[in-house]
Amino acid sequence: xxxxFHDGGYCTHREKMAISTGRFCxxxxxxxFVHFHHEKHGHILYDTGYSQKFYEETKNFxxxxxxxxxxxxxxxxxxxxxxxxxxGINPEDVKFIIISHFHADHIAxxxxxxxxxxxYFSHGFSKFDGLGKYKRLxxxxxxxxxxxxxxxxxxxVEKRPTxxxxxxxxxxIFSVQYDIFGDGSLLAIExxxxxxxxxxxYFTQGNKEFFLIADSCWLTQxxxxxxxxxxxxxxxxxxxxxxxxxxxxxxxxxKADNKIIIVPSHCGQKYLDLVATPCCTKNLNGVYT
Numbered sequence: 001x002x003x004x005f006h007d008g009g010y011c012t013h014r015e016k017m018a019i020s021t022g023r024f025c026x027x028x029x030x031x032x033f034v035h036f037h038h039e040k041h042g043h044i045l046y047d048t049g050y051s052q053k054f055y056e057e058t059k060n061f062x063x064x065x066x067x068x069x070x071x072x073x074x075x076x077x078x079x080x081x082x083x084x085x086x087x088g089i090n091p092e093d094v095k096f097i098i099i100s101h102f103h104a105d106h107i108a109x110x111x112x113x114x115x116x117x118x119x120y121f122s123h124g125f126s127k128f129d130g131l132g133k134y135k136r137l138x139x140x141x142x143x144x145x146x147x148x149x150x151x152x153x154x155x156x157v158e159k160r161p162t163x164x165x166x167x168x169x170x171x172x173i174f175s176v177q178y179d180i181f182g183d184g185s186l187l188a189i190e191x192x193x194x195x196x197x198x199x200x201x202y203f204t205q206g207n208k209e210f211f212l213i214a215d216s217c218w219l220t221q222x223x224x225x226x227x228x229x230x231x232x233x234x235x236x237x238x239x240x241x242x243x244x245x246x247x248x249x250x251x252x253x254x255k256a257d258n259k260i261i262i263v264p265s266h267c268g269q270k271y272l273d274l275v276a277t278p279c280c281t282k283n284l285n286g287v288y289t
Contacts, residue, residue: 001036001037001038001039001185001203001205002036002037003034003035003036003037003203003205003210004034004035004276005032005033005034005263005274005275005276006032006033006034006035006049006080006083006275007030007031007032007033007049007078007271007275007278007279007280008031008032008033008047008048008049008050008051008074008078008079008080008105008108008109009030009031009049009050009051009072009073009074009075009078009079009105009279010028010029010030010031010050010072010073010074010279010280011028011029011031011050011070011071011072011073011105012026012027012028012029012070012071012073012283013026013027013029013070014026014027015027015285015286016230017229017230017232017233018217018218018219018222018229018230018233018266018285019217019218019219019221019222019227019228019229019230019286020227020228020229020230020231021221021227022219022285022286025283026283027268027283027284027285027286028268028280028282028283028284028285029218029266029268029285030266030268030271030275030278030279030280030284031047031049031050031105031106031265031266032047032049032263032265032266032270032271032274032275033045033046033047033048033049033080033106034046034047034201034212035080035084036186036203038181038185040181040183041095041096041181042093042094042095043084043089043093043094043095044094044095044096044097044098044186045080045094045096045097045098045113045116046097046098046100046201046212047097047098047099047100047106047107047214047265048080048097048106048107048108048109048110048112048113049074049078049079049080049105049106049108049109050072050074050078050079050104050105050108050109051074051079051080051081051108051109051111051112052074052076052079053108053109053111053144053145054067054072054074054104054108054142054145055067055072055074056144057104057142057144057145058072058142062133062134062137063137063142065137066104066137066140066142072105073280075279077279078279079109079112080109080112081109081112081113091112091113091114091115092113092114092115093115094113094115094116095115095116095117096116096117096118096119096155097110097113097116097117097118097119098119098120098180098186098188098199098201099118099119099120099124099199100120100198100199100200100201100212100214100215100265101120101124101194101195101196101197101198101199101214101215102120102124102125102128102141102195103140103141103195103215104140104141104142104145105265105266106214106265107145107146108142108145110145110146110147110150111145111147114147116153117153117154117155118150118153118154118155119154119155119157119180119188120154120156120157120197120199121156121157121158121188121190121196121197121198121199122154122156122157122158122197123158123196123197124195124196124197124198124199125154125197126196127139127196127197127238128141128196138236139195139236139238140195140236155180157178157180157188157199158178160178160179160180160182160188161178161179161182162176162177162178162179163177163178163179163184163187164177165177165187165202165209166204166209167202167209167257167260168257169252169253169256169257169260170202170211170253170257170260172256173249173252173253173256174189174249174253176189176190177189177202185203186201186202186203187201187202187203188200188201189201189202189211191213191214191216191246191250192238192239192242192243192245192246193216193237193238193239193240193241193242193243193244193245193246193247194214194215194216194237194238194243194246195215195237195238196238198214198215198216199214200212200213200214200216208261209259209260209261210260210261210263211250211253211260211261211262211263212263212265213250213262213263213264213265214264214265215264215265215266216243216246216247216250216264217229217247217250217264218264218265218266218267218285218286219264219267219268219269219285219286220262220264220267220269220270220286221286222247222264223247223250223251223254223262223264224251224254225251226247226248226251228244228247250262266285267285267286268284268285268286268287269284269286269287271284272284272287
């Protein structure tokens with residue numbers, strides 16, 4: 001299985017919002033998505049990053065408040081569909097999109113991939129689908145980013161078989177892991193707190209192990225030292241209690257097995273380490289020069 005890390009634009013915010021010990025300066029938070037080429041199942045994405053559709057959905061009140069609180073920067077050349085086309089991969093070639101959760105920076109390009117089936121924890125979408133317009137906005141959801149016929153293209157992760165990874169430490173801390181394709185290549189792990197039904201992903205490439213943790217925290221330093229975000233950030237989480245529990249579990253994984261490469265979706269340092277052609281290299285969160 002071939003694996004590539006990309007960025008799909010970025011937003012800006014105070015670094016201190018992401019980690020209580022962070023700087024008060026405005027920092028860049030890249031939106032990382034991952035492209036897998038599976039021998040049997042073809043092209044697969046984990047999240048999509050931003051797209052121009054984010055701007056369309058936030059032109060008018062009340063959704064424009066979302067864009068004002070977290071200003072977004074995305075050019076056509078930064079989008080997932082453009083980057084895949086540069087490799088000769090058409091939007092129709094993407095067969096599956098694994099959705100970590102339903103915030104705009106993770107799903108803004110879903111509509112660009114007409115043949116993709118969507119893999120996620122169904123209770124994560126149930127919350128999103130059941131909220132009114134204003135509550136949806138407060139929770140960071142934009143209904144217009146969801147493609148037509150979305151539910152008919154769903155694969156519920158919780159209905160997939162369970163298994164264990166090659167990491168003893170990970171298995172002890174996250175004992176329930178879902179085998180998405182039934183071959184051990186991509187294992188889904190629920191990481192509640194930041195968003196209902198948040199989906200982490202474990203996989204191996206060569207002799208390396210990766211654990212994608214979405215927005216369980218935003219900086220590498222946070223899980224390494226178990227540092228919580230600013231108190232105000234908890235207002236935007238599904239559950240502060242579960243957020244702290246999940247962060248503590250990831251911290252334990254790191255302490256027990258530091259060979260596992262743990263990747264938050266917006267960490268500036270991991271972004272520089274993993275993304276071959278980053279769209280932004282200045283003012284990144286978690287990068288101190």
